[in-house]
Amino acid sequence: MLNTYPLPRMKMVGMRTLLLICLLLSGCSVTKTVPKGDALFTGFEVKVEGKNDSSNRGKQLQAELGAAVRPEPNASILGLRPKLAIYNAFYTEKEKGLKHWIMTKLGEPPVLISQVDTGSVSTVMSNRLHNRGYFNNQVSSATEVDTAKKTATINWTARMGEPYRLRNIKYTLNDSLAIHQAIRQTQPESVLKTGEPYDLGLMTDERLRIDGELKNKGYYYFSPDMLIFSVDTTVGNRQADVLMRVKEVTPSPALQPYTLDDIYIFANYFIGDSMAVNDTISILGYHYIPNEEYLKAKHLLDGVFLAQDSTYTRENHLLTIKRLSGLAAYKFVNIDYSPDTLNPGKLDAFIYLTPAMKKSLRAEAQMVTKSNNFAGPGLKVSFQNRNAFRGSEVLSVEFTGSFESQVGGRGTGTVPEGVEAPKKSGIPSYELGVQTTLAIPRIVSPFNLRNLRTEFVPQTRIGLGFNFLSRSDFYTLNSYNATYGYTWRPKETLTFDATPINLQYVRLTKTTPAFDTVLVENPYLKSSFENQFIIGGIYQMTYSNQMFKDRTSNIFNKLTLDLSGNVVSGFQSLLGKPKPTPEEPRVLYKDRFAQYLMVDNDFRHYLNLGTESQLVWRLATGVGYSYGNSRTMPYVKQFSVGGPNSVRAFRARSVGPGTYDVPDTVAFSFFDQVGDIRLETNLEYRFPIAGFFKGAVFADAGNIWNLRETDKEGAKFEAKNFLSELAVGTGVGLRIDVEFFVIRLDLGIPVRVPYLPKGDRFVLNKFNGSFSGDYGMVLNIAIGYPF
Incomplete structure (x- = not known):
């Protein structure tokens, strides 16, 4: 277990910062800039009183009438009004300067009760009720002013009875015209139903529906406003008869198909x-x-x-x-x-x-942050040809380079006595790579496939790349890849991605004595780093309805199946090759090939609570099983937990497997924890703060395990114990969201540490307020939202 080194000064800085934020949000007085004789409009309430209304639309009408209130009160979060607080704190009568910029760009002026025209708002509400079938309605308002606090609220009350309902729905048509016959054929799909309340919105929808049907039957010049509804409300008993017809002045070109x-x-x-x-x-x-x-x-x-x-x-x-x-x-x-x-x-x-512009060259400077806590400057140079072979093929060549140093891990703080500190070189890690991709906008196949009738262009992807990684204190690694696959979307919400040819060759070219010692002490890790081929296919299916922004609930689910070694193994079996053993595996060009099956699923549920507020739940599960020619999963294919997009209270790859506690000799040298099984869940509430500043409160839990017994004690998955072995963390986040990119800062605090002894795993009461030790905070800096 690592020692904890509290940082009192950092605690004081954090407390002062928190106090400053609280003072800023309070704004000293939210009515500081409210003119004399006026009041701050702090809220409103809409009551719907329909004692005889059997339509059970009270809550729906309440929300609809509430949306008619203009202007809206200043935005509030947990009783605070941050935008108004910023406006008050930086208020200035000058029309330029930093204070003016903050006041106008990040702040929001007070919404005054004098700006609310209650009469006009009441009229709008009454009209909306009329459009929903409440032809006899009354809307009144009452304003309550607190002169001492200079605040005011408004209460609206809408009174109505039973709405008018549709008794008969008829299409008055002349059967001698083809267009009338076409309209009549669509009537069974009408959105208007007898017995339902009168609704002007549904009549508008019905006109659009009929126009859409006619447009798909050749009526190019027809438009919805050529249809007219007549409503007779004199039939009694709060009923209405509806007649729909084509206007007599409709021009003749609109009445014929083309x-x-x-x-x-x-x-x-x-x-x-x-x-x-x-x-x-x-x-x-x-x-x-x-x-x-x-x-x-x-x-x-x-x-x-x-x-x-x-x-x-x-x-x-x-x-x-x-x-x-x-x-x-x-x-x-x-x-x-x-x-x-x-x-x-x-x-x-x-x-x-x-x-479009055919060729482009782009250079991009980056600050690289990786899941294994390496960070540093990077450079990416990309060349793209959008019409490489006169078939709209996109040829991309990307060169990358980065120089990185390790900035985190459990091995932080003072090196324990007797443990040799890792050598610090000028460039602890650097990476160079080139990746070439050809995206062909059609399915290239030896089979004659029919053209897919979908609005999304199917793609054939061909990729070839090389990557060189040098961790100067430990090893150098060469990686080669070649892929051939397809992507197609049969409909808007569903995407299939099939890569039947996925070739990778990973070769460990040079190791240091320190890393050799780590491998000798960890046979399981050593087998993961062996030179080997990965030959197989990757298949993905993604479902997402996030493009439907008007929904309260959105779903995303990505299922991945990754296979390797089966075709090669089967072919060698047909050739009479002996069965593989751990001591003598089958080889391909003198190096073994990996054989495994991996299934991974990423599920996310987005609950939209407001214009910008959102509750997001994520569940990520995965399992990889090595067999035949492999004793372990390849290192590059194993799961890990911790880091900016995982359990954020723990540094990347620092959790698990299971309850395994990393010895100090490893924690302060090579340190990446990986496993065969992953279970991870996240819950995050996202909300606006001011301008492009967004906030988040989150809770994360997860761990990894091995399927087999290894040299790591407590690493094997046991169904009866896995819940008690989850790492749990919580925290808060700040996001700077300027639409085309997002800078994210998440501060994670550990709640349960799985590698501590039973009874000592809940550590929230031991939180030390520092950024070191088992009970300290972790600051994650990343680009984009975590999920």
């Missing part, structure tokens, strides 16, 4: 170009303009779902735009239609494709 005639594709179009169509080539019935020098037609036409003599449909129109927009070779896609003057009832289609 088919497509000529389709022109401008494959190299820029705004201002001539729209002449005489310089064309004909390919598969399409007029391709001007030629194939920029992009070959056979590759582009997979994304065109408009066909000559087919009925115009909005579905095919949007599908074509989205599919072509997914090609990296183009930055703008637009489709226009015009009536064919020689063929009534036909449209000519014009597809305009504006090329």
Whole structure:
């Protein structure tokens, strides 16, 4: 166990900082800048009184009417108003300077009761109730002012009875017109139902639904405002009859369906170009303009779902735009239609494709932080060609380099007596790498596969790379990789990623005596570092509905299956090779190949509590099983826990496996803890603070285990003990979210330390306020949200 070294001065600094934050948030007085005779609008309440209302929409109406209140009170968190506090603390009448910038950009002026026009708000609320079927309603308001505190609240009360309900719903149509027959065919799918309350919003939705159906039947010039509803509320008993018809003034082109005639594709179009169509080539019935020098037609036409003599449909129109927009070779896609003057009832289609910048070179300076606590400056240089072979193929070549030093780990503080401190070199670690990737926007396969009818462009990915890592105190490592795989999205929420060819070769080229000693003392670790091939496939399925921003609940789930060595092992068995043993494994070019099965799942649930507030729960589980030609999982494939995106109260790779307690001789030298099984869960509440500053409160738990007995005591997974062996931490976070990137600072505090003796694992009461020892804090600095 490591000694704890408290830092009194750091404690005092932390207490002073906390006190300063509290004073700032309190703002001394939230009414400091409220004018005399006015009051701060601090809140409101909306009551819905519908004694005879059987629709049970009270809470829904209350929220809807509350959204009509303008202006809204100043934002508050736990009773504090941080934006208003910042405004008050930095208030200045000057129109420039630092204080003015902070006051206007991070602060928020007080919302005054004089700014609230209760009469107008009440009228808006009454209109919204009328639109929901409450034709006889009353909305009143009462303002309560606390003159001593200079604050005010407003209470609105909405009174209504039973809403009007739909009795009959009829479509008044003339069957002699084709469009009327088409509308009548859609009636069974109507969103209007007899017996339901009158709702103006549903009538608007019904017009949009019918228009969408007609657009997919060729009615290009039709629009929703050509439909009109008539409502008769005089039938008695709070009932209404609804009649829907097509306006008599609807122009004749909107009343007929259209088919497509000529389709022109401008494959190299820029705004201002001539729209002449005489310089064309004909390919598969399409007029391709001007030629194939920029992009070959056979590759582009997979994304065109408009066909000559087919009925115009909005579905095919949007599908074509989205599919072509997914090609990296183009930055703008637009489709226009015009009536064919020689063929009534036909449209000519014009597809305009504006090329993107073909080649780009980008250099990026980085501050590299890794999961094993190494940090330092880095440089990444990327070259990209977005149309490498005239098929919108994206060729990327990326060169990376970084110089790193270890900045964390359990081996912090003073080295225990008798333990040799690791040597400090000028550059403890450096890494160089090159990765080449070719992304082809179609499925390249020996089989003749049909074109996927999806708005997302399928991809074939080919990758080749090399990486050199030098940890000067321990080892150098060469890593080679080659991949061939596919990515496709059959629908918006589902993504499949199949990499049937995944080749990796990891070679430990040079070790120091210190690292050799660590390997001798840890046979399990030694087997993980052996030179070996990883030959197999990786298959992933991802489900996510996070693109639907208006939902209260969003889900993300990523399932990964990783296989290695089975094909090679089976082939060698057919050739009569002897069965592998730990002493004599099967080899490929004199080095063993890994054989394992790994399953990993990452599940996340996002509960949206407000415009920017969110409660996120994550559960990550995984298991890797080595067999046949492998005694252990390869080191690069094993699981770890701890760090910025894991259990943040513990430094990266410092937890587990199980209850294993790392000896000081290891903790102050090479120190990475990995295992075959992972169980990790996180709960995080995210909330806005001011401007682009966001906050978080979190709790994390997790650990790793080995499937087999090893030289590490307590490392094997036992079903009856795993819950008591979870590392638990909590903490708070600050995020600077400027939309295109996020800088994250998370301060983790350990709650339960699994490698301590039973009875001593709960350590929250031993928290020392420092950044060292088993009971200290851990500051995680990272880019992006943890999950």
